[in-house]
Amino acid sequence: MAYKIGIIGVGNISLEHIQAYLANPETELYAFCDINKERLNYMGKKYGVTRLYTNLDEMLALDELDAVSVCTWNNGHAPATIAALKAGKHVLCEKPMALNAKEAEEMKKTAEECGKLLMIGFVRRHGNDCKLVKQFIDTDYFGELYYAKATYLRRHGNPGGWFADVTRxxxxxxxxxxxxxxxxxxxxxxxxxxxxxxxxxxRKLGDRPGVARNPGAYRSAGATDNDPVTVEDLASAMIRFDNGAVLHIEAAFDLNLKKDEGKIELFGTKGGAKLDPELEMYTTVNGYMADVNLTYPTALSFNGLFQNEINHFIDCISGRTECIAPAEDGVVLMKILDAIYRSAEIGHEVVIEY
Ligand SMILES: NC(=O)c1ccc[n+]([C@@H]2O[C@H](COP(=O)([O-])OP(=O)(O)OC[C@H]3O[C@@H](n4cnc5c(N)ncnc54)[C@H](O)[C@@H]3O)[C@@H](O)[C@H]2O)c1
Known part of the structure; x- marks a missing residue:
């Protein structure tokens, strides 16, 4: 018997969830919900789903519905997740878990009270590159990892629409x-x-009105060049962990740099690694500095993320495995984000409270 799945918010990212559920032999796409009726009907027709709802409570009243993916704008994550958990459904909630840590705590508490799974869509954890580098970490290949850099910079890539509206x-x-x-x-x-x-x-560049975008630049559905931008265009932060490790993170929608850049670098006492787009590792061999490029099959590289994530969600629901992206990690992440925004506001370090 297949798990009956509902999707809340059938916009862009829902396509990845839908494809992955369709490819999972244990699931049945059962119902869709979206506040945009036109989009809802379009998606229902496209995927042959006939139970279509603009009212979430009506969808959640379907007793036979087992689980939902929450793929709404960020401001919908907490209300939709809490309602679904209270209606007895397991939830896979897209990232970020919520607008802030307070909402995230409430979601986690509700999941515990209702005895249902709340998994967070930290899709990169399901990457084959992540699994591979984790194997090396677990066998102490890098020694003590004490510094990391994470970079996600776009030259001209504010998606506009709700992404640019801080309230959503x-x-x-x-x-x-x-x-x-x-x-x-x-x-x-x-x-x-x-x-x-x-x-x-x-907040220096906004959406750069009048500046041409690269043809493939991602834009939110319905975004226009005149949408107000009420979010930052660059964030930079140092995050200190209890084991002494430090992460430097930079993220930008718009920045005057040569080319979009996304990479993660890990630095340890015995070696280092770079993820994105390919996994590279650096170490010393017989007294020489050496770069290690694994000749691993492409099947192991950075793909299949969403399929792995959805398959894992179903494995968790069926009790076959422990969730690797639980709500508690979502809460910690929201605490970090809250602290960075707070630090930016007050101009000095913020201690994270537990
Ligand atoms: N994991 C990833 O790599 C990844 C990538 C893109 C987006 N996302 C996340 O997915 C979510 C959706 O992003 P998107 O790009 O698909 O946006 P989108 O605007 O394309 O789609 C969102 C859909 O949700 C609907 N919606 C909004 N609020 C709703 C509500 N309360 N109830 C029901 N429907 C509602 C909208 O009408 C829209 O159709 C965001 O939280 C975003 O951060 C994750």
């Missing part, structure tokens, strides 16, 4: 892009506890 997004590139790389580094560092941050954010 909670912030700009930090909460949208930074969340992926901060989480991945924290995961690779073994879930270290963040203790303090020093952060800065900048």
């Amino acid at each position: 997004s909670g912030g700009g590139p930090l909460i949208d892009l930074g969340v992926h790389v901060i989480d991945l580094v924290r995961y690779l560092l073994g879930g270290s506890k963040p203790v303090s941050v020093y952060g800065a954010t900048f």
Whole structure:
């Protein structure tokens, strides 16, 4: 018997969830919900889903529905997740978990009270590159990992629309892009506890009205060049963990740099690594500095993320495995983001409270 799945918010990222559910033999796409009726009907027709709802409570009243993916704008994550958990559904909630740590705590508490799984869409944890580098970390290949850099910079890539509206997004590139790389580094560092941050954010370029975009630049559906931009266009921060490790993170929607850049670098006492686009490792061999490029099959590289994530969600629901992206990690991540935004506001270090 297949798990009956509902999707809340059938916009851009829902396509990845839908494809992955369709490819999972244990799931049935059962119902869609979206506040945009036109989009809802389009998606229903496209995927042959006939249970379509603009009212979430009506969808959640379907007793037979087992689980949902929450793929709404960020401001919808907490309300939709809490309602779904209270209706007895398991939830896979897209990143960022919520607008802030307070909402995230409430979601986690509800999941515990309702005895349902709340998994967070930290999709990079499901990457084959992540699994591979984790193997090396677990066998102490890098020694003590004490410093990391995570960079996610776009030259001209504010998606506009709701992404640029702080009331619906909670912030700009930090909460949208930074969340992926901060989480991945924290995961690779073994879930270290963040203790303090020093952060800065900048609102200098906005959406650069009148400046041409690259043809492939991602734009939110319905975004126009005149949408107000109420989020930062650059964030930079140092995050200190309880084991002494430090992560430097930079995330930008718009920045006067040569080319878009996304990478994660890990530095240890015995070796280092760079993820994105290919995994590279650096060490010393017989007294020489050496670069290690694995000739691993392409099947192991950076792809299949969402399929791995959805398959894992179903494995967790069925009790076959422990969740590798639980709500508690979402809460910690939201604490880090809150602290960076707070630090940027007050101009000095912020200690993270537990
Ligand atoms: N994991 C990733 O790599 C990744 C990539 C892109 C987006 N995302 C996340 O996915 C979420 C959606 O982003 P997107 O790019 O698909 O946006 P989108 O605007 O394309 O789609 C969001 C959809 O949700 C609907 N919606 C908004 N609020 C709703 C509510 N309360 N109830 C029901 N429907 C609602 C909108 O009408 C829209 O159709 C965001 O949280 C974003 O951060 C994750």
